[in-house]
Amino acid sequence: MADLRVLRIPHSTNVERIALAAAHKGLTVEWIDVDPDDRRAVRDVSGQDLVPVLLLDDGEALADSPRILEWIEERWPTPSLWPADPGDASLADVFCHRFNEVWKGPPNRIAAVLGPVGFDTDRLTDRQRRAVEEDAARMRTWLDRFEERLGEHEHLCGDAFGICDVTAYPFLRYGLRPPAADDVDPDGFHRVLHEHGRFDAASHPRLTAWVDRVAARPQA
Ligand SMILES: N[C@@H](CCC(=O)N[C@@H](CS)C(=O)NCC(=O)O)C(=O)O
Structure with missing residues (x-):
């Protein structure tokens, strides 16, 4: 029997976190695929x-x-x-909390505005267009902060791979490369991550190297 049994849908960034963490610890996962359009199995077990x-x-x-x-x-x-030093471990918690509660806000809001108009920006109101531009600017600012952080260390929590990388990589990786043909989510969230969180080796060399480092890691 596998160490973990996990319900998932295809193309899920939050599921990819578990795949990275499990592989880091050498754990096996039994993935239970759920139809994205029928969440009864998820609701029944988790509410x-x-x-x-x-x-x-x-x-x-x-x-x-x-x-x-x-x-x-x-x-x-x-x-x-988590980092061994308790202070560093607390900082890692702050990073992850902020990533989940603050960083995710702009791409989620952009996807909520652009998804319903099929990414046709001509169909946005002026107010919606301004909101998208402001959120896109927020995403670009964060990319610069990650770049600075990676100037000091190989990974986001420090020199070792850890919880900050697990938390951020599944989202930030789309900034470097667009979703592959078999990795396109129906909500367009990955497209938003790519188009508005875009960077490359010229603009963000350390972030690019970090994405490649984490991409080379196993996933369960
Ligand atoms: N806070 C949750 C968020 C989970 C979440 O948003 N999951 C997405 C997949 S990445 C989902 O199930 N989306 C389906 C939907 O919104 O209908 C977590 O970190 O696990």
């Missing part, structure tokens, strides 16, 4: 619609990727995803 959902041995389930990652770390602490 909500979003994936990933981790199935626990006692029949309970755990939703929300940050909570699942913490659960995995508690159960299999070695090799750790």
Whole structure:
């Protein structure tokens, strides 16, 4: 039997976090594929619609990727995803919280505005267009902050691969390369990540090298 049993839908950035973390710890995962248009299986076990959902041995389930990652770390602490120094570990928590609660806001809002008009910007109102531009500017500013951070260390939490990389990579990687033909999500979220979070080796050399470093890592 696999170490973890996880419900997923295709192309999920938050599911990819679990795949990276599990492989880092050498854990096996039984992936249970769910129809994105029929969330009953997810709702029945977890009381909500979003994936990933981790199935626990006692029949309970755990939703929300940050909570699942913490659960995995508690159960299999070695090799750790958090820095050994308690202060650095707290900073890693702050980074992840901010990534989830602040960084994700602009691309989610842009996708919510552009998705319904089929990415046809001519169909946006002036107010919507301004809102998209402001959020796109926020995304570009964050890219510069990541670039600066990676000037000091090989990974976002420090020199070792860890929870900050697991949290951010599945989203930031689309800035370097567009979704592959078999990786296109129906909501257009990946397209937003690519078009508005775009960077390359000339504009962000360290971020580019970091994406390539994490891309080379195994995923469960
Ligand atoms: N906070 C949650 C967010 C989960 C989430 O947004 N999952 C997406 C896939 S990446 C989903 O299920 N989306 C389906 C939908 O919105 O209908 C987490 O980190 O796991």
